[in-house]
Amino acid sequence: MTESLDSVTEIFNSTEEAEFAFQPVRDADVAEFSDAYRRFKRRLGDSREHRYWRRVLRALGYYRFEILASPLPFDSPVLEPDQRSKVLQKSLSRLSQLYPQQCDEAKHLVGRFEELIARSDAPLLSSITESLQEREVESAALVVSEPRLVDGVAEHISISPDTDGVTVLSPRELVDQPPFAEMYLVGRMSWFPPWIARAPRAGRVTLVSYAGVRASVSPGPLLDGEQQGRPIAPVQMGDDGDAARDEAGSGDDGDLDDLEIRPELDLEAIADRMRHETTSASDGRDSDEFVTAQPIELERDRVVFFESDDSTAWVIDLDEAEDNRVRSLAVEAVEPGLYILLRTEGGGDVLIPIADELLGDEAERLRRLQEEWKSALRDYVHDAGLRRTVRDLREAGCSVASRFNVRRWTSPSRHVIKTKSRRDFEALVDIIGLGDADEDYWKAMVAIRDMHLRAGQVIRERLLDAVTHADLNDLSGRGVVRFELAEADAGQLTAFRVRSVPDRTVRLPRGRLREVLRSSIV
Amino acid sequence: MAGRTSSSERIVLLVAAPTRSYAAALTAAGIVSRASSSGRAPDPETHFWNVIAPLDGDLPAPVKVLTDEGKIVETVLKEIEFDDRGGGGGRLRARIQWFKDQVRFVYWDRSLSLLPVRNADYEERKLLRRHSVEHHSEFVEALPWVESAAQYAFRSDAICDICGHASHLEPSFQDVAFALPTADGGTARGSIQDVVRVDRWTGKGEGHRARLVLPSASVEDDSFEQAQAVVFNGASPYLKLEQHWPSSDQVILLAHHERSAPQVADRLKRQLVQAQGRVDLISPEDVPRGVEMMALTEKKLND
Numbered sequence: 001m002t003e004s005l006d007s008v009t010e011i012f013n014s015t016e017e018a019e020f021a022f023q024p025v026r027d028a029d030v031a032e033f034s035d036a037y038r039r040f041k042r043r044l045g046d047s048r049e050h051r052y053w054r055r056v057l058r059a060l061g062y063y064r065f066e067i068l069a070s071p072l073p074f075d076s077p078v079l080e081p082d083q084r085s086k087v088l089q090k091s092l093s094r095l096s097q098l099y100p101q102q103c104d105e106a107k108h109l110v111g112r113f114e115e116l117i118a119r120s121d122a123p124l125l126s127s128i129t130e131s132l133q134e135r136e137v138e139s140a141a142l143v144v145s146e147p148r149l150v151d152g153v154a155e156h157i158s159i160s161p162d163t164d165g166v167t168v169l170s171p172r173e174l175v176d177q178p179p180f181a182e183m184y185l186v187g188r189m190s191w192f193p194p195w196i197a198r199a200p201r202a203g204r205v206t207l208v209s210y211a212g213v214r215a216s217v218s219p220g221p222l223l224d225g226e227q228q229g230r231p232i233a234p235v236q237m238g239d240d241g242d243a244a245r246d247e248a249g250s251g252d253d254g255d256l257d258d259l260e261i262r263p264e265l266d267l268e269a270i271a272d273r274m275r276h277e278t279t280s281a282s283d284g285r286d287s288d289e290f291v292t293a294q295p296i297e298l299e300r301d302r303v304v305f306f307e308s309d310d311s312t313a314w315v316i317d318l319d320e321a322e323d324n325r326v327r328s329l330a331v332e333a334v335e336p337g338l339y340i341l342l343r344t345e346g347g348g349d350v351l352i353p354i355a356d357e358l359l360g361d362e363a364e365r366l367r368r369l370q371e372e373w374k375s376a377l378r379d380y381v382h383d384a385g386l387r388r389t390v391r392d393l394r395e396a397g398c399s400v401a402s403r404f405n406v407r408r409w410t411s412p413s414r415h416v417i418k419t420k421s422r423r424d425f426e427a428l429v430d431i432i433g434l435g436d437a438d439e440d441y442w443k444a445m446v447a448i449r450d451m452h453l454r455a456g457q458v459i460r461e462r463l464l465d466a467v468t469h470a471d472l473n474d475l476s477g478r479g480v481v482r483f484e485l486a487e488a489d490a491g492q493l494t495a496f497r498v499r500s501v502p503d504r505t506v507r508l509p510r511g512r513l514r515e516v517l518r519s520s521i522v
Numbered sequence: 523m524a525g526r527t528s529s530s531e532r533i534v535l536l537v538a539a540p541t542r543s544y545a546a547a548l549t550a551a552g553i554v555s556r557a558s559s560s561g562r563a564p565d566p567e568t569h570f571w572n573v574i575a576p577l578d579g580d581l582p583a584p585v586k587v588l589t590d591e592g593k594i595v596e597t598v599l600k601e602i603e604f605d606d607r608g609g610g611g612g613r614l615r616a617r618i619q620w621f622k623d624q625v626r627f628v629y630w631d632r633s634l635s636l637l638p639v640r641n642a643d644y645e646e647r648k649l650l651r652r653h654s655v656e657h658h659s660e661f662v663e664a665l666p667w668v669e670s671a672a673q674y675a676f677r678s679d680a681i682c683d684i685c686g687h688a689s690h691l692e693p694s695f696q697d698v699a700f701a702l703p704t705a706d707g708g709t710a711r712g713s714i715q716d717v718v719r720v721d722r723w724t725g726k727g728e729g730h731r732a733r734l735v736l737p738s739a740s741v742e743d744d745s746f747e748q749a750q751a752v753v754f755n756g757a758s759p760y761l762k763l764e765q766h767w768p769s770s771d772q773v774i775l776l777a778h779h780e781r782s783a784p785q786v787a788d789r790l791k792r793q794l795v796q797a798q799g800r801v802d803l804i805s806p807e808d809v810p811r812g813v814e815m816m817a818l819t820e821k822k823l824n825d
Contacts, residue, residue: 008541008544015812016812175779194778198778199539199779199812200812222784223787223790319756335781
């Protein structure tokens with residue numbers, strides 16, 4: 001995007017003149033809760049890695065992070081207090097039997113949490129409002145580091161006349177805005193991208209956070225600083241400045257600040273849940289359908305897994321020109337800041353009708369052949385039992401025979417078409433009595449498979465067409481945007497901004513790959 | 523940057539700023555202006571012997587001609603010959619194909635209006651094409667190194683390559699009016715494109731001083747000739763194509779908020795360790811707040 005010369009001048013002027021201020025907010029309940037959380041976590045030691053405690057700490061940790069990172073009221077539904085409370089109460093019900101030694105302290109911590117969520121005030125927002133009035137600011141930006149919380153904050157402040165003229169934005173949205181006279185950042189400086197301090201888009205930047213949060217951490221220059229103009233360093237402003245500086249990062253027990261307040265992605269918990277759900281649903285599947293999966297953490301509290309090594313993903317790169325922004329990329333090359341396109345609704349359902357449409361007059365005959373071999377195999381399993389069917393298939397030369405695969409082959413799903421290799425398929429149709437016509441069945445299944453692939457391409461082309469014609473600038477702000485296809489019920493793609501690509505893999509059922517999951521509450 | 527390095531060295535300059543808007547256009551304008559104003563304008567005799575006469579072994583050859591009316595005609599040079607009419611040993615002239623089976627002569631002292639066209643696959647019968655050129659521009663002629671706007675638009679020089687997306691760059695080159703003082707005390711309006719003459723946005727047959735290289739371009743083949751300097755508009759074009767300018771001076775323009783800006787900065791910092799040294803192109807006090815710069819000199823890689 002090319003701004004006007006006047007806008008560019010404004011941008012440089014605001015950077016030139018920018019001053020930083022720190023506005024600490026004191027709240028005894030927040031301090032007590034945060035301190036209790038930190039002490040408890042420290043006291044748990046290695047036990048914090050137990051599944052039970054991970055669940056408890058996740059519920060509390062995310063809430064703690066979000067009240068520090070947003071100016072929302074403590075009981076705001078955006079912070080999901082009720083859901084978290086439910087998780088905690090359920091956990092506490094087993095606490096005295098499981099961990100009697102930690103019982104009192106855990107109950108104390110959850111008690112502080114319950115006290116907070118009973119409050120409907122918003123100290124950070126009150127502090128911002130006071131500052132706006134005191135400084136007679138008519139328009140300002142309120143920047144929230146977590147894109148997931150931006151809409152909730154915007155909705156909340158829209159009901160108050162005290163915040164008229166305040167625009168709630170995520171950091172990335174600032175790029176497309178003319179500079180503001182005033183900008184309020186909520187939370188900790190290190191939660192914001194470094195460029196916000198290197199090239200501020202406001203004449204005055206005020207960091208608003210609870211006293212005790214390490215606020216004054218300034219990112220270094222992009223280069224080495226020897227040839228900088230004047231250094232950019234946040235300054236402490238206001239009566240509480242010195243006190244806040246003393247508190248920030250002191251390492252005393254009164255310090256709110258952990259090394260990283262935002263809880264880390266709990267991949268093991270997510271993988272555990274997926275494995276549990278999958279095996280429960282399938283009544284004990286074979287492990288050979290588990291694959292090594294690369295997680296990708298997405299904006300808006302989401303995570304997705306791709307098969308390691310050979311997967312590709314469709315991505316949008318906003319640093320590219322408009323005609324070159326959408327491309328396919330190896331998953332190993334995906335990096336934070338890119339937007340990844342994922343099918344989030346309806347895509348699977350639309351494939352069969354489109355494939356049948358492409359098969360034309362042949363569709364009926366081919367689908368009948370597909371159903372014939374699946375039905376014959378179902379009959380065989382009914383008579384012989386699952387275990388013996390697997391054994392018979394293996395003896396007949398079907399090397400991929402397993403309980404899971406036999407269940408899959410006998411499922412009514414039209415997406416299950418054939419085995420990968422012809423030899424395995426021949427063995428399969430042979431034992432179910434259709435061996436004489438194995439060539440016909442194989443050719444028919446290959447034709448169906450080809451049309452499924454083609455149908456997938458058609459869907460993708462339509463989706464990409466929708467992406468191309470969408471306003472991609474929407475993406476830049478909230479970290480997520482949905483693309484609807486023109487055809488009704490034809491599927492939905494969602495583009496999520498990649499937040500991180502963890503340096504580890506997990507084992508997952510193949511069927512759960514590319515599924516978008518909530519990452520915080522599992 | 524011109525004049526700062528020896529012929530075996532080049533300068534690599536990284537600039538990170540709050541926004542990249544106009545940076546590539548203004549940088550290219552500076553590079554072209556400096557190179558154009560420091561270079562000597564060719565005289566007709568030198569041009570004839572260095573550029574036109576060497577075509578003699580490959581005639582007929584495609585050429586373009588700038589007419590007195592400010593038209594550019596793409597045609598064919600048939601022969602270089604003596605016109606011995608009038609005595610005095612005769613005058614060298616180029617005989618060129620003209621319209622309707624006519625021929626026309628360009629004498630050596632007018633040879634600046636004749637330029638070879640690099641087109642190995644030309645077809646003579648298809649070559650007679652006529653294009654118009656802006657032969658009078660107060661703005662261009664207000665540039666101190668330009669004598670004739672028509673000549674400025676006619677000639678090409680590989681001064682600067684600009685690597686970036688056309689849609690990002692075009693408005694800053696074409697759409698914004700700038701003014702220059704004229705000799706009569708007035709002002710003339712024009713665009714950065716009038717000065718830089720990026721090939722993508724020049725008229726047919728017209729010359730250029732800069733080329734636009736898209737990040738998606740294939741510049742793998744050996745025939746790609748580097749310009750004296752290259753300007754990368756953003757981290758992504760730099761990371762994709764930087765290796766294709768191993769001996770040109772490089773200017774890398776970044777916006778602080780670019781996703782890959784830290785990656786480029788890290789690369790340059792590593793490059794600095796291997797480099798000849800660091801140079802201060804401008805005094806740190808003159809660098810605006812929010813702008814970061816680093817310049818280094820290093821050996822040209824394929825010298």
